[in-house]
Every structure is written in C-alpha cells, then in structure tokens.
Amino acid sequence: MTGKEAGIEGPxxxxxxxxxxxxxxxxxxxxxGMLGVHVTEASAGHAVATLEVxxxxxxxxxxxHGGALAGFGDTTAAWATFPALGEGEAFTTIEFKANFIxxxxxxxxxxxxxxVHQGRRTMVLDVRITTDDDERRPVAMMLVTQAILQLGGAAxxxxxxxxx
Numbered sequence: 001m002t003g004k005e006a007g008i009e010g011p012x013x014x015x016x017x018x019x020x021x022x023x024x025x026x027x028x029x030x031x032x033g034m035l036g037v038h039v040t041e042a043s044a045g046h047a048v049a050t051l052e053v054x055x056x057x058x059x060x061x062x063x064x065h066g067g068a069l070a071g072f073g074d075t076t077a078a079w080a081t082f083p084a085l086g087e088g089e090a091f092t093t094i095e096f097k098a099n100f101i102x103x104x105x106x107x108x109x110x111x112x113x114x115x116v117h118q119g120r121r122t123m124v125l126d127v128r129i130t131t132d133d134d135e136r137r138p139v140a141m142m143l144v145t146q147a148i149l150q151l152g153g154a155a156x157x158x159x160x161x162x163x164x
Contacts, residue, residue: 016042016083032075035068039079045115045125047080050132053106063103069140070098073127076111077144081123084115088151091123095145101138108132109139121148 019026020042027033035056041048051057051072059065074093081091110132117124127142 031071035071035075037072037075039076042079042083044084045080045118047076047078047113049076049079049111051109051111053104053109058105062105064105064109064139066098066100069100069109069129070096070142072109073098073111073113073129073140073142074144077113077125077127077142077146080113080115080125081146084118084123085148090149090151091146092149093144094122094147096142098140098142100140104131104139110136113144116143119148122146123148 020039023039024033027037036052036054037049038051039047039049049072051068053064057064057068074096077093077096078091085091108131109129111127111129113125113127115123116126123146125144125146127144128138129140129142130136130138
C-alpha cells in the first residue's frame with residue numbers, strides 16, 4: 001500500500017506535521033522507504049534526515065552505494081522543498097550533482113538540506129551528508145535543483161495543442 005492508498009496524498013505544506021508523523025506510510029513501497037530514510041526535521045527550505053548503512057544501502061564491495069547516497073540526499077532535498085511551495089504548486093528534481101568524499105561501511109548517516117536559491121520556477125538546495133555522530137565526518141555533498149511546477153491551467157508535456 002502506498003501513502004496515497006492509505007489516504008495520505010503525500011507531503012504538502014498543509015500537512016507537514018502529519019507527513020512527518022506518518023512517514024512510514026508516505027514512504028511505504030517507495031524507493032526512500034526501501035532505503036530506510038527517516039526525516040527528522042522539515043520546514044520551508046530546510047530538512048534533516050537519517051539513514052542506517054545496511055544491506056539495502058551497500059554495494060557488493062561493502063560500502064554505501066553512490067546511488068543510495070544520491071537517493072538519500074535527493075529525498076532530504078524534497079522534504080525541504082515541498083513546505084516552501086505555494087498553493088497550486090508541485091515540484092520535481094531536474095538536476096543534481098553529487099560529490100562523494102569518503103566511503104562508509106556501517107553506522108548512521110545524516111543529511112541536511114538547505115535552500116541556496118528559491119525563485120518562481122526553480123529552487124536550488126545544498127545537501128550535506130555526514131556521519132551521524134560527534135565527528136560528523138563528511139561523506140557526500142550535493143547540489144539539487146528542483147523545478148517549481150504550476151498546477152492547473154497549463155498544458156502538460158504530453159498534451160497536444162488543438163489542430164487548426
């Protein structure tokens with residue numbers, strides 16, 4: 001069952017607390033849920049999440065997989081984005097860049113996403129992934145760009161203009 005099937009359409013600015021409290025349902029049967037992402041803070045332009053490095057995250061060599069780290073960072077950026085949206089707006093990631101600094105084989109990771117820019121059509125976030133301990137060793141850095149989409153009257157990419 002997905003979050004939508006459970007009666008939760010997904011996280012929106014108007015239901016942020018509910019989304020945080022029920023993220024197990026929001027993430028159920030989704031990539032962030034499979035990874036084990038847990039969002040601990042979310043507000044307009046800022047979010048913090050954690051991830052345990054375990055079997056769902058490591059590659060065959062035993063280190064955290066770059067794709068898992070990128071998914072973790074992108075998910076954290078999303079939770080900093082949706083609370084910043086206006087009524088009738090949605091978003092999607094259109095680009096990200098990830099720099100991997102060190103390999104990790106175990107432990108808990110922490111991602112913190114912070115808005116660098118928010119305009120009418122895009123939002124750019126800096127995401128820092130570190131170990132979630134007293135040292136907070138850097139693991140990865142990401143720059144995530146979100147497209148801000150206006151829902152409603154605009155034609156979608158799959159719609160064809162009327163024939164003349």
